[in-house]
Amino acid sequence: MPILTATPAAIGDAAQHLAAGRLVAFPTETVYGLGGDAGSDSAVAAIFAAKGRPTFNPLIVHAPGALALEEAVVFDGRARRLAELFWPGPLTLVLPRHPRSRVSLLTSAGLDSIAVRVPSHPVALALLRAAGVLVAAPSANRSGRVSPTSAAHVAEGLADRVAMILDGGTCPVGVESTVLDLTGDRPTLLRPGGTTLESLEEAIGAIDIAGPIAPDTPRSPGQLSSHYAPALPVRLNASRPEEGEAFMGFGPVDGATLNLSPTGDLSEAAANLFAMMRRLDDSRYRAIAVAPIPNHGLGRAINDRLRRAAAPRPS
């Protein structure tokens, strides 16, 4: 499995792999993706196999522009407005499947909706343009593990399972895309992510928040699927570390082992989140304590990932 710097030649080779049904890991502005031809059942099956996903969750379909998605999904007025305002960028729209859609049903786990997005990373855009196929891509990590924000992270988990890893450096946003469901009358936030809820509501008005991720509702731990999980236990809203704990700080806290953002900048914290989680996930410690993160803007996505990291693990 070669890790190749994302030169035009390497991007061309990666595009050929995708067009031939093989898997390529590539950088996006959010996290690294594990890409395969979204129209190919066998390529999509290979994605699930490589990740070791126990179930067929629906995957996000990536395109180099909204035009390339016209015959994959059905855009309504809200979808067009959001696409114009936020694409390319970290926003995924769940839209009705187009009657002539050639996207594999395995990609959408048999649903009659498809999640679509146009990433803004220049390497991702160049790759998608050159490949000439829609690309299904979940995060390029083994199932249940922390999402990769560098080519080295991808290699740790998927080294021998992809035809190529395109190295485009560190992902600038660092948390996954925001997922917004537009299949019903009320737009519904399915996953907080790199595009803030506030900016989406400014564009299209009130957005419902899907049950399990509502910020202020009391939740039973069982509601939370463990995901993005480090090997060590995670303790949230910690004001200081206890004996033997690593401490992931935020803002001007004392005693941080690593600090997501000493100045309290949520964008910087999002970009650092997964890489710092990996560095603290070390057998020198018995747990990872995490300082409180404000729950607005990108903080909503950071807190969602942290709650999942702290959720009880499947046995």
Ligand code: AMP
């Ligand atoms: P990931 O595989 O980590 O990129 O995450 C993809 C996210 O998009 C998951 O939260 C999926 O549940 C969600 N998703 C993808 N397709 C659909 C769909 N058709 N309907 C609802 N959610 C979807």
Ligand code: MG
């Ligand atoms: Mg993932």
